[in-house]
Amino acid sequence: MKIAIIGTGYVGLVSGTCFAAWGHQVACVDKNAQKIDGLVRGIVPIYEPGLDGLVERNSAVGRLSFTCNLAEAVKGASVVFIAVGTPPRAGHGDADLSFAYMAARELAPLIDDGAVVVVKSTVPVGTGDAVQKIIGSVRTAGHFSVASNPEFLREGVAIRDFMEPDRVVIGVEDERARNVLMELYDAPLEAQKTPIVVTQRRTSELIKYAANAFLATKITFINELADLCEQVGSNVGELALGMGLDKRIGTSFLNAGPGYGGSCFPKDTMALLRTAQDYGVAVRIVEETVTANEARKRRMALKVMDALGGDVEGRTIAVLGLTFKPDTDDMRDAPSVPLIETLQRFGAKIRAHDPVGMENAGHLLSEVEFFDDPYACACNAEAVVVITEWDSIRKLDLVRQKKTMRQAVLIDLRNAFEPRVAEKIGFRVSAIGRSATTQHDNTPAALPHATGHAHRGQTAGAAHLEMAGGSGGTF
Structure with a gap:
């Protein structure tokens, strides 16, 4: 044809x-x-x-x-x-x-x-x-x-x-x-x-918006639960596992992080809201999802500031990962942009690395020093912030990285690293959905994919199940 x-x-x-x-x-x-x-x-x-x-x-x-x-x-x-x-x-x-x-x-x-x-x-x-x-x-x-x-x-x-x-x-x-x-x-x-x-044609058109709005809501839900976990001394990874094994809920899009971005979720949720308004229909859940997600992106900058004692004036911060998700060069509505801009307004000096997204990031960000090498990016930095969980970033040698840093502070907004391992190396770790009392659990930071099930008596870490797709999106 x-x-x-x-x-x-x-x-x-x-x-x-x-x-x-x-x-x-x-x-x-x-x-x-x-x-x-x-x-x-x-x-x-x-x-x-x-x-x-x-x-x-x-x-x-x-x-x-x-x-x-x-x-x-x-x-x-x-x-x-x-x-x-x-x-x-x-x-x-x-x-x-x-x-x-x-x-x-x-x-x-x-x-x-x-x-x-x-x-x-x-x-x-x-x-x-x-x-x-x-x-x-x-x-x-x-x-x-x-x-x-x-x-x-x-x-x-x-x-x-x-x-x-x-x-x-x-x-x-x-x-x-x-x-x-x-x-x-x-x-x-x-x-x-x-x-x-x-x-029918109209139903087909609506299916796309409805699917993306639902996934955006799912991401926002687990992000808000991550905040609650940090306050009550719980672990969002184990929480997501316990939820996701319910077939009615599913494991996809239950990775807590700095908020959704990309070419579709922000655009499609707003377009669905506008359509609903044109027809006089209230879609309150989608409205709250949009509001909560935008607030979260900038609130992540406050999490970075808290990890550095509340003051980032004149301090050098290394940002690893800029695109809205791994394996793309897409910077549209990437959480890294409002986070970096907020830190800059409070006086921070930003260095950044991304495997493929730096050219596009350069069109959106100013006064950022870009590095092809993540270790060079973190050299003399007082903190390193993981925003996008590229595989190359997950595999970084933290021992090597720590040696060149001015302060060993790791703010892991994707739970890409096991806090217990990083702290043993000497990092002070701030992760997503884990309070200080739950940083030393046995749950792997990135649970490898498997099709098995958690048996009685196993921890969530032993179950080895992945909460897939937390930062992703469809076109």
Whole structure:
């Protein structure tokens, strides 16, 4: 099947490449000539593990192409995906749909009869209706279809999420669109028995926002419980384990941390709020989630200050990890930004390291000294703050790190290290969801993944179960 993808951001580029890997003929189109020129030469503009190799292989065999020519891309295409950005409108909070509507207007006279136009961008309820009207103003009704097919990709594991999805959601209003999209997805996912949810277009649009809002709420809930754990002398890791083993709750997104960020949760929760307000519906839980998360990001700076006796004026603090989660260079709404800015306002000198995110961080942060090497970053620092739990950061040699620091203070906002081990080395540790009386428990800071269960009499640490996905998000 020939497919056209309008937009080569995270969703468009990953989706187009993976469709090509399934054997389809895919043309990705974008107005950014510099980006397209780079993709033609094999330069992938985003950091996503495995994507560069997949782009190279499918381009080499002729299944994947890149162009700025929309007419060329959509000619002969059975399915045309709109996968452009829908950022929040400044000062409003609702999604800016101008790029999606522009794409609809431009492709309307170019698509073949019978083509299915699929909105893959994350959009508010009713966007598909508007796209239908835009295309219908220049095309005969019944000669085209408009569908919704939201994506649920997580940055850092986007290829796996596309190839092995939990489910595929398609929203359609006619049989033609249903049949075409079922053909597109059914064959490659049949062996995996992946559920394909076929629903009305408006329901499909709402599913994406509802899913992301729920996950954001789950993260915020465990973060607030972490604060309670610190006050009552409990351990949030064991608490999350005890909760997560209940199948009705599940273990995903129960890692306490400095708050959620990224390209989707902040944007989608605000867009859902705006939609609810437009229809006169109160979604109080989502409102409180947004408020609590924003407050938490800045409150983490106070946690750093408390670990240094309440005063950071003129003190050097090393920040390890800047992106909103590991395995991405995405700095959008990353908790590191408000935390660093708050510390700077109180007079702290910030040094920072991230494996891949420093270039993007440099566009958002000022007066920060960046280091490629985490040990050099912490040299002569009076505290080190772990904000993003990159694997390379988890594996740091704390003995080596301590030797070059002015003061051995570790503020671990991801519980990446075992406090007992760090304190034995000589660090003064401030962790998330653990009071001073629970710093010496036997729970591993990062519980390795397993499919087993905790037996009677075992500690949470012995159960070796991971609370996955606490900082992640879908597009």
